[in-house]
Amino acid sequence: MTDKKENLTIHINQEWCKGCGICVAFxxxxxxAIGENGKxxxxxxxxxxxxxxxxxxxxxxxxxxxxxxx
Amino acid sequence: MNHxxxxxxxxxxxxPHIWCPGCSHGIIMASIARAIDRLGLDKDNxxxxxxxxxxxxxxxxxxxxxxxxxxxxxxxxxxxxxxxNPKLEVIxxxxxxxxxxxxxxxxxxxxxxxIGLTTICFNNNIYGxxxxxxxxxxxxxxxxTTAPYGNIDKPFDITKLAxxxxxxxxxxxxxxxxxxxxxxxxxxxxxxxxxxxxxIAVCPTYYGRKNRKGSAVEMMTWLKDHYIDFKVAEKxxxxxxxxxxxxxxxxxxxAPEYTALYDALIDRLKD
Numbered sequence: 377m378t379d380k381k382e383n384l385t386i387h388i389n390q391e392w393c394k395g396c397g398i399c400v401a402f403x404x405x406x407x408x409a410i411g412e413n414g415k416x417x418x419x420x421x422x423x424x425x426x427x428x429x430x431x432x433x434x435x436x437x438x439x440x441x442x443x444x445x446x
Numbered sequence: 447m448n449h450x451x452x453x454x455x456x457x458x459x460x461x462p463h464i465w466c467p468g469c470s471h472g473i474i475m476a477s478i479a480r481a482i483d484r485l486g487l488d489k490d491n492x493x494x495x496x497x498x499x500x501x502x503x504x505x506x507x508x509x510x511x512x513x514x515x516x517x518x519x520x521x522x523x524x525x526x527x528x529x530x531n532p533k534l535e536v537i538x539x540x541x542x543x544x545x546x547x548x549x550x551x552x553x554x555x556x557x558x559x560x561i562g563l564t565t566i567c568f569n570n571n572i573y574g575x576x577x578x579x580x581x582x583x584x585x586x587x588x589x590x591t592t593a594p595y596g597n598i599d600k601p602f603d604i605t606k607l608a609x610x611x612x613x614x615x616x617x618x619x620x621x622x623x624x625x626x627x628x629x630x631x632x633x634x635x636x637x638x639x640x641x642x643x644x645x646i647a648v649c650p651t652y653y654g655r656k657n658r659k660g661s662a663v664e665m666m667t668w669l670k671d672h673y674i675d676f677k678v679a680e681k682x683x684x685x686x687x688x689x690x691x692x693x694x695x696x697x698x699x700x701a702p703e704y705t706a707l708y709d710a711l712i713d714r715l716k717d
Contacts (some may be wrong), residue, residue, distance in 0.1 A: 394468070438462075
């Protein structure tokens with residue numbers, strides 16, 4: 377949890393995502409969308425500022441910032 | 447890789463939880479775990495106690511000492527735990543119905559005693575688990591399974607109720623305002639004495655559907671647009687305060703804590 381921001385990337389656990397759309401609606405950079413499978417999907421990784429608001433508002437532990445190596 | 451917070455503080459074999467899509471309860475539950483993490487508490491020194499209801503499922507998911515008790519009685523069980531071992535950080539998770547209807551008396555007396563418990567109320571304005579009956583926080587005029595023509599009751603303000611009964615820490619926040627929620631829950635846990643954080647939650651399935659409030663996102667947007675900090679509201683002209691709901695840290699004062707008074711009494715009688 378103490379990794380530097382540049383080493384972090386958004387991880388989405390689609391098995392846990394219930395497709396509520398909260399992360400998509402309140403992302404300040406609008407880099408997420410609900411995909412064809414009804415789950416949250418990253419559509420614009422270059423513009424993600426890694427603020428972590430999606431992680432904080434996700435009710436399902438389905439989206440989070442983590443190390444980019446996995 | 448797995449969600450770091452979930453892996454550290456939750457029972458991974460019990461996740462994903464069964465709350466509905468967009469239900470705020472997962473947001474508040476995660477905020478409690480973040481607060482515990484920031485305070486650096488030993489997991490074995492934390493006890494989470496709940497009653498019955500959607501919110502009261504939380505201790506099943508949380509990897510601490512946990513008690514899932516009877517309807518409305520979470521504070522009564524928690525009082526016993528705290529008196530038996532005052533060193534434990536005892537955190538009560540209770541819904542609006544569980545805390546203010548079935549357990550209303552336990553709430554006012556725990557607050558009156560100023561016992562060192564932290565109560566987090568998941569207030570979604572309805573009994574979700576049993577099928578959408580109105581609760582003591584359902585707004586007047588709103589619909590519920592048991593109020594098909596609109597609720598004629600006047601709702602409780604749980605934060606004000608706790609302050610009136612003697613709580614020495616009380617804050618209100620919403621599931622949208624997660625940064626403030628983290629801060630208030632952390633302060634509430636660190637506070638010596640009875641503390642309450644009323645977390646306004648959305649229930650898209652029952653309260654939302656019955657009252658045509660739209661999706662979880664629309665309900666969260668309503669919280670974003672209508673709740674303001676009371677300190678900000680005080681500086682606004684009356685026309686801008688109209689229709690706004692107030693949140694914030696309403697009380698944070700020091701007063702003698704109950705288990706400390708009890709221990710002092712025992713010590714005095716030993717002499």
